Amino acid sequence: MELKYIPRDIEQKWQRCWEEGASFAVTEDQDRKKYYLLEMFPYPSGRIHMGHVRNYSIGDVVGRFKKMRGFNVLHPMGWDAFGMPAENAAIQNKSHPAKWTYENIDYMRGQLKKMGLSYDWGRELATCDVAYYRWEQKIFLEMLARGLAYKKTSFVNWCPKCETVLANEQVEDGACWRCDSVVEQKELDQWFFRITNYAEELLDWTYKLPGWPERVLVMQRNWIGKSIGCEIDFPLEGRSEAVKVFTTRQDTVYGATFMSLAPEHPLAQQVTTPDRKAEVDAFIEKVKKTDRIKRTAEDFEKEGVFTGSYCINPLTKARMPVYLANFVLTDYGTGAVMAVPTHDQRDFEFARKYALPLQVVIQPEGESLDTATMQAAFTEVGTLVNSGRFDGLKSDAAKEAIADYLEQEGIGKKTINFRLRDWGISRQRYWGNPIPVIYCPECGVVPVPEQDLPVRLPMDVEFSGEGGSPLAKLDSFVNCTCPKCGTAARRETDTMDTFVESSWYFLRYCCPDFQDGPLDRKRVDYWMSVDQYIGGIEHAVLHLLYARFFTKVLRDLGYVSCDEPFTNLLTQGMVIKDGAKMSKSKGNVVDPNALIERYGADTARLFSLFAAPPEKDLDWSDQGVDGSFRFINRVWKLVHDRLDLVKNAAAPDLAALTAEERTLRRAVHKTIKKVTEDIEERFHFNTAIASIMELLNTLQPADLQSPQFGAVMKEALASTVLLLAPFVPHVSEELWERLGNATPLSRTAWPEYDRDAVVDEEVLVVVQVNGKLRTRITVSAETSMEELKNSALADEKVLPFLEGKQLRKIICVPGKLINIVVG
Numbered sequence: 169m170e171l172k173y174i175p176r177d178i179e180q181k182w183q184r185c186w187e188e189g190a191s192f193a194v195t196e197d198q199d200r201k202k203y204y205l206l207e208m209f210p211y212p213s214g215r216i217h218m219g220h221v222r223n224y225s226i227g228d229v230v231g232r233f234k235k236m237r238g239f240n241v242l243h244p245m246g247w248d249a250f251g252m253p254a255e256n257a258a259i260q261n262k263s264h265p266a267k268w269t270y271e272n273i274d275y276m277r278g279q280l281k282k283m284g285l286s287y288d289w290g291r292e293l294a295t296c297d298v299a300y301y302r303w304e305q306k307i308f309l310e311m312l313a314r315g316l317a318y319k320k321t322s323f324v325n326w327c328p329k330c331e332t333v334l335a336n337e338q339v340e341d342g343a344c345w346r347c348d349s350v351v352e353q354k355e356l357d358q359w360f361f362r363i364t365n366y367a368e369e370l371l372d373w374t375y376k377l378p379g380w381p382e383r384v385l386v387m388q389r390n391w392i393g394k395s396i397g398c399e400i401d402f403p404l405e406g407r408s409e410a411v412k413v414f415t416t417r418q419d420t421v422y423g424a425t426f427m428s429l430a431p432e433h434p435l436a437q438q439v440t441t442p443d444r445k446a447e448v449d450a451f452i453e454k455v456k457k458t459d460r461i462k463r464t465a466e467d468f469e470k471e472g473v474f475t476g477s478y479c480i481n482p483l484t485k486a487r488m489p490v491y492l493a494n495f496v497l498t499d500y501g502t503g504a505v506m507a508v509p510t511h512d513q514r515d516f517e518f519a520r521k522y523a524l525p526l527q528v529v530i531q532p533e534g535e536s537l538d539t540a541t542m543q544a545a546f547t548e549v550g551t552l553v554n555s556g557r558f559d560g561l562k563s564d565a566a567k568e569a570i571a572d573y574l575e576q577e578g579i580g581k582k583t584i585n586f587r588l589r590d591w592g593i594s595r596q597r598y599w600g601n602p603i604p605v606i607y608c609p610e611c612g613v614v615p616v617p618e619q620d621l622p623v624r625l626p627m628d629v630e631f632s633g634e635g636g637s638p639l640a641k642l643d644s645f646v647n648c649t650c651p652k653c654g655t656a657a658r659r660e661t662d663t664m665d666t667f668v669e670s671s672w673y674f675l676r677y678c679c680p681d682f683q684d685g686p687l688d689r690k691r692v693d694y695w696m697s698v699d700q701y702i703g704g705i706e707h708a709v710l711h712l713l714y715a716r717f718f719t720k721v722l723r724d725l726g727y728v729s730c731d732e733p734f735t736n737l738l739t740q741g742m743v744i745k746d747g748a749k750m751s752k753s754k755g756n757v758v759d760p761n762a763l764i765e766r767y768g769a770d771t772a773r774l775f776s777l778f779a780a781p782p783e784k785d786l787d788w789s790d791q792g793v794d795g796s797f798r799f800i801n802r803v804w805k806l807v808h809d810r811l812d813l814v815k816n817a818a819a820p821d822l823a824a825l826t827a828e829e830r831t832l833r834r835a836v837h838k839t840i841k842k843v844t845e846d847i848e849e850r851f852h853f854n855t856a857i858a859s860i861m862e863l864l865n866t867l868q869p870a871d872l873q874s875p876q877f878g879a880v881m882k883e884a885l886a887s888t889v890l891l892l893a894p895f896v897p898h899v900s901e902e903l904w905e906r907l908g909n910a911t912p913l914s915r916t917a918w919p920e921y922d923r924d925a926v927v928d929e930e931v932l933v934v935v936q937v938n939g940k941l942r943t944r945i946t947v948s949a950e951t952s953m954e955e956l957k958n959s960a961l962a963d964e965k966v967l968p969f970l971e972g973k974q975l976r977k978i979i980c981v982p983g984k985l986i987n988i989v990v991g
Contacts, residue, residue, distance in 0.1 A: 173804040175768025179898040183284055191914040192235075192286045194242055196694040203239035204695050205231045206674055208703030208711070209246045212272035212294075213253060216279045218743040218750055219704075221760050222776040222786060224285055226740055226853070227702050229777065231286045232894040233847050236918035242695055244677040245280065245287040247273050249296035250600045251666045252330065258599075258631045265599040266627060269296055279761065283769045284897050286914075291680045295669035300676065301601040302622030303686035304668060309604060309615050310725055316362045319613065323432045323498060324592060325460065326354035331636040332596040333358065342459035353432065353456035359603055359662065360590040363717045367392055367586040370716055379736030381783075384708040391709045393587020398571050400580035402427060402479040402506065404439060405487060411435065411479050414501035414585045417511065418574065419566040422555040423529035424506040425486070427479050428472065428493035428518070431455040433503045439490055441476030448473050448492065455494050463494055470495055470518045481506075482579040483556065493518060499589045509545065510537070516545040529554050530563060591714065593665040598629060598637045600663025608650035608657040617651050623659070637661060670711055671718035674698055674733060687727045701734040702782075708739070738782060738851065745788035758788060770896035771797045777853040777895055799861060800899055803892065806868055807885055807903045814882035815908060821876060822924075828872050829880045833925050836884045839863040840921040843891045853895070860891050882907075890919045935960045936987040937969040953980060960986045 186192065196202075207227040210220060231243040247269075254265035261268065273294060280287070293300050311317040325334040327344040334344060339351050363370075371392045374385045397416035402424075404410060411427055429436050431452045440448045451473040455463070462468055472493040479488050488507075495514055496505050509519035510528045519526055526539040530550040537546055549563045557573075558566050574580030594603070602623040604616035616623055626645050629638040639645055640661040650657040672686075678695040679688035703711075712734075719733040742749045745756040763772050775796040780786040825833065839859050846856035867884055870877075886907060893900040893913045904913045933956065935943045943965035947956060957978055960966060966988065973990040980986050 171805075171808050173801050173899070175770060175898070176765075178902045179282070179284060179769055182898045182901045183281060185901075185912065186284075186286075186914060187281075187289075189912075189914075190290075191912070192231075192241075192243060193288050193290050194240055196691055197240050198694075200238070200240040202242065202695060203234045203700075204242045204698045205234065205700050206244065206677075206698050206702070208701070208707065209248050209670070209673060210276065211251065211253065212247045212249055212269055212276055214272045214275065216276055216760055218758050218760060218776070218788070220280075221283065221772055222743055223702060223704075223740055224280065224283065225773040225776050226738070226782045226851075227700075228283075228285045228773070228897075229847065229853055229894040230700055230702075230851070232897060232914075233918065235286070235914070236890075236893065236916065237848075238917065241286075242291075242677070243286055243288060244291040245285070245289065246291075246293040246673060246677065247276075247295065248666065248670050248673070249273065249294040250301075250663075250669055252332070252597060252599070254599045255597060255631065262631075264627070264629075264631075266296070269294075269599075282764055283773065286897075291677050293673065293676060293680050295601075295666075295673060296599070296625075298622050298624055300673075301625075301669070303676070304601055304664070304672070305604040305616070305621050305623060306618060307672070307686055307722070307725070308664070309618065309621075311361065311721065312605075312615055314725075316365065316721060317359060318362065319357055319359050321355055322358050322360075322592060323353050323355050324358060326352045326356070328352060330597075333592065333594060339459050342457070342462055350457055351459060353458075353460070355432075356594075358592045358594040359605075359664075360592050361717075363591045363714075364586060364588055366717055366720050367394070367588050369720060370588075370713065373716070373732055377732065377735075377737075380734075381737060381739055384705070384712065384737060384739060387708045388713055391588065391713065395585045395587070397583065397585065398574055398580050399502070399583045400482065400506065400574060402482060402488065404435075404490075405478040405480060407439075409435065409438075411490070411504050412502045413504045413506045414583065415506055417508065417567075418570045418580070419552065419555075419558075419561075419563050420508040420511045420529055421481070421483055421506065421570060422552075422558075423508040423510050423527045424481050424484075424488060425509060425525045425527055426488050426507045426519070427490045428496050428505040428507050428515070429475075429490060430496040430498035430503040431492045431494065432498040433492075433496075435504075436475070436492055439475045439477040444474060444476035448475060451492060451494075455492075458494065460497060464497065466513075468495065470514055470521065472518060472522065474522075482574075482577075489524070491518075491522070500587060501585055510539065510542065511545050511547055513545045513547065516542075527554060591665075591667075591717075593668055594662040595665055596637050596640075596661075597663055598625075598631075598639050600666060601625070601669065602639075603660045603662050603664055605660040606648055606650060606657050607660065608653065608655055610655050611650055611652045614650055614652055614657070620651065625663075637663075639663070667710060667714050668718075671714045672722065674701075674715070675719070675722065675728060685727075687722070689727060689729075692727070693729050696728060697730045697732055698734045700736045700738065702738045702740060704742075705739040712737070740782045741780065741785035743776075743786050743788060750788070756788075763793070767793060767797045768800075768898070770800055770899050774800065774857065774896050778857045779854070781854055782851050799864070800896060802864060802868070803888065804899065804903065806864065807889070807907065810881055810885060811906065813878045814885060817878035817882040820879035820883060825876060825880070826872070826874050829874055829876055830925075832866070832870055832872070832884065833880050833922075834927075835863060835866045836880075836887050837921040837925040840887055840891065840919050841926055844918070844921070847894070856891075857895060860888065863888060887919050889913075890916065933960070934985050935963060935966055936985065937966060938989060939987060942966050942969060956980065956986065960988065 207223050231241050235241045249269050254269050257268045258265045325339050327334055327349050329347045329349040371394055374389050395416045398418040399414050401410040401412055472491040475490045477490045479490055481488055507515040509515040509526045528537045531553050532550045552558050552561045552566045571582050602625055604623045606614045608614050646658050648657050648659050675687055679691040682688040715733050722728050748754050750757050775793045779792050842859045843856040846852040889900050889903045901913045933945050943963050945959055976989040976991050978988055
């Protein structure tokens with residue numbers, strides 16, 4: 169038999185066996201417990217990177233382990249295939265986005281298959297396939313009918329070079345993430361999803377997801393941003409309108425000395441006086457070129473401009489100058505802020521800069537603030553002063569009292585505000601899902617009738633890189649007939665944000681062949697929710713929040729039963745090399761293809777799993793890769809060196825084992841126990857692998873001259889190979905076969921540890937009463953603390969000293985000492 173370990177031959181053999189035998193294809197089975205495992209699907213950029221190798225290896229360990237534990241495991245893969253990179257590549261390569269995308273999918277699929285991942289490839293989907301996006305269009309129409317999709321004019325992040333809207337996360341330091349052009353604020357008609365309708369439920373469920381990292385849940389809570397406060401009307405001097413503000417600090421309203429409006433606020437231009445117009449217009453243009461996220465940063469320089477108008481503080485009746493301020497956003501609260509410089513740091517910095525008045529209305533305990541000497545705003549709890557009838561109240565009590573008063577006087581009301589804004593889904597790009605809407609000069613906005621779906625993305629377009637989306641220039645696509653009145657009409661040329669496709673793909677995996685609608689309720693209800701989702705922390709807010717929102721919408725539309733899409737979430741760390749995340753720009757990329765070609769997929773997998781826990785960053789190490797390869801070779805050699813010894817051995821006779829054989833067997837079963845717990849309870853793959861390495865160190869030199877050594881070693885080798893199967897499946901399958909097993913590992917059960925075998929030798933515990941030795945008891949090392957105490961209290965040599973006395977306490981050092989203190 170060939171003894172040399174040749175990864176390529178072994179891996180190709182077993183990958184072919186798994187594919188031909190459909191080893192990981194699954195269907196619904198009501199008699200088996202299901203387990204839905206999913207890694208975030210990749211964008212088909214052309215090549216997998218080491219981050220992919222790590223992410224998918226983590227998932228594959230879980231999938232293979234759960235399958236061996238008897239679960240019906242759904243583990244699918246697909247492609248998040250729409251988006252700007254394909255368009256940019258098409259422009260650069262004089263190609264077509266579809267050609268570029270599908271070629272990349274073919275190549276990357278081949279790469280993933282070389283890793284030996286346990287995917288059910290029969291469920292593969294690509295979001296750019298009409299078989300997928302047609303159903304997304306139907307969902308859009310149902311949302312439109314329910315008022316969950318709508319169109320409005322809004323300020324958006326606009327890249328003048330890419331000529332499209334950018335989501336907030338696609339703006340980096342005020343520049344486009346793709347081309348580094350300075351991003352502007354532009355007012356456009358945009359399609360939105362009404363995610364704010366679900367703000368309260370989305371927030372509530374962040375407290376019902378114990379399987380999610382708290383860090384992610386906190387990020388989502390902050391993004392949703394629930395605030396309880398008041399809306400207050402500040403009348404504009406000389407006008408019939410009022411400026412409406414939202415505040416959580418109504419206890420400071422008597423200290424409001426000026427008004428700050430967002431430059432995009434509808435009143436900004438209206439309240440600007442003619443003598444201030446030139447300066448105001450220049451300021452607005454400047455702010456349009458500033459990143460919206462950057463504007464709210466604490467260290468961002470606060471700037472503003474006076475509009476020339478005043479509003480009236482409804483409680484003090486003081487005139488308050490109306491400013492535009494760069495740190496106020498129109499889509500948070502009402503887009504207007506009552507400025508209280510003594511009790512808000514941003515307002516304090518702004519007031520100092522523009523010499524605006526300060527008024528202290530809350531004093532700290534035992535101090536007296538003076539506006540002339542204040543170096544910063546006082547934002548803590550205190551006692552109200554200069555606040556009329558509310559003087560002397562503590563801040564919290566004043567909030568409630570002032571809120572009640574505002575409502576009584578009709579100048580304000582208690583309200584709840586959310587930071588979360590509706591999701592703008594319009595993108596002025598070609599390579600995306602067409603929004604199924606028609607504009608008729610007679611009928612207005614007309615949904616495409618369901619029977620006319622899908623609205624197919626046309627393939628006959630030209631890419632120049634200039635002039636925006638080629639869809640808008642394609643007459644054969646744009647020009648159409650109104651389905652209501654038959655009048656000549658035009659089709660919507662915006663496509664959907666690619667986050668829409670990734671917000672429900674996990675549901676379509678449950679029934680990718682279903683032709684009668686977006687989802688087959690029966691199959692979806694069997695598989696959902698996803699039991700374990702794996703992906704990067706960078707998706708903590710948008711993708712994960714949108715997926716949660718979409719699941720709730722589809723529940724309300726009757727497509728699913730679950731409230732949440734993902735029961736458990738693992739956010740894996742990055743792959744670091746030379747102190748930085750791997751990237752082409754840094755020149756620190758390791759090519760997985762070259763790694764697999766040289767060492768094999770099993771080595772690539774083993775290193776990525778052993779070098780760090782899944783949630784931590786992984787530091788790349790060439791020595792670590794070599795070490796993983798050497799370990800596999802050691803396992804390979806150990807099995808082959810012992811084949812003659814174990815091939816005819818029967819199961820060990822446990823009652824007849826020698827002490828040395830029992831010790832060897834104990835090491836095996838302790839390792840089974842440790843590896844099982846590390847995978848199942850903690851996902852500590854690195855410590856699981858380390859314990860297998862320790863076992864190998866025990867097995868390799870073992871050479872007992874005893875009757876059952878062969879039987880014990882056979883069990884040990886089989887157990888070692890089974891434990892390694894989720895981590896290095898190819899070499900494990902090969903060794904399993906060479907050990908004489910006819911059933912492949914992919915259909916073999918996970919080993920169970922023998923509870924009797926893992927018990928160590930008994931230990932001696934000294935028992936004292938009030939510090940004096942009374943007896944010694946012998947117990948198993950696995951005896952619980954409670955059992956240990958009970959044994960000591962019931963010992964016949966201790967009982968006489970307890971009679972008629974009150975038990976004060978028991979001082980117990982496990983396995984060493986029990987001191988019983990009585991009174």
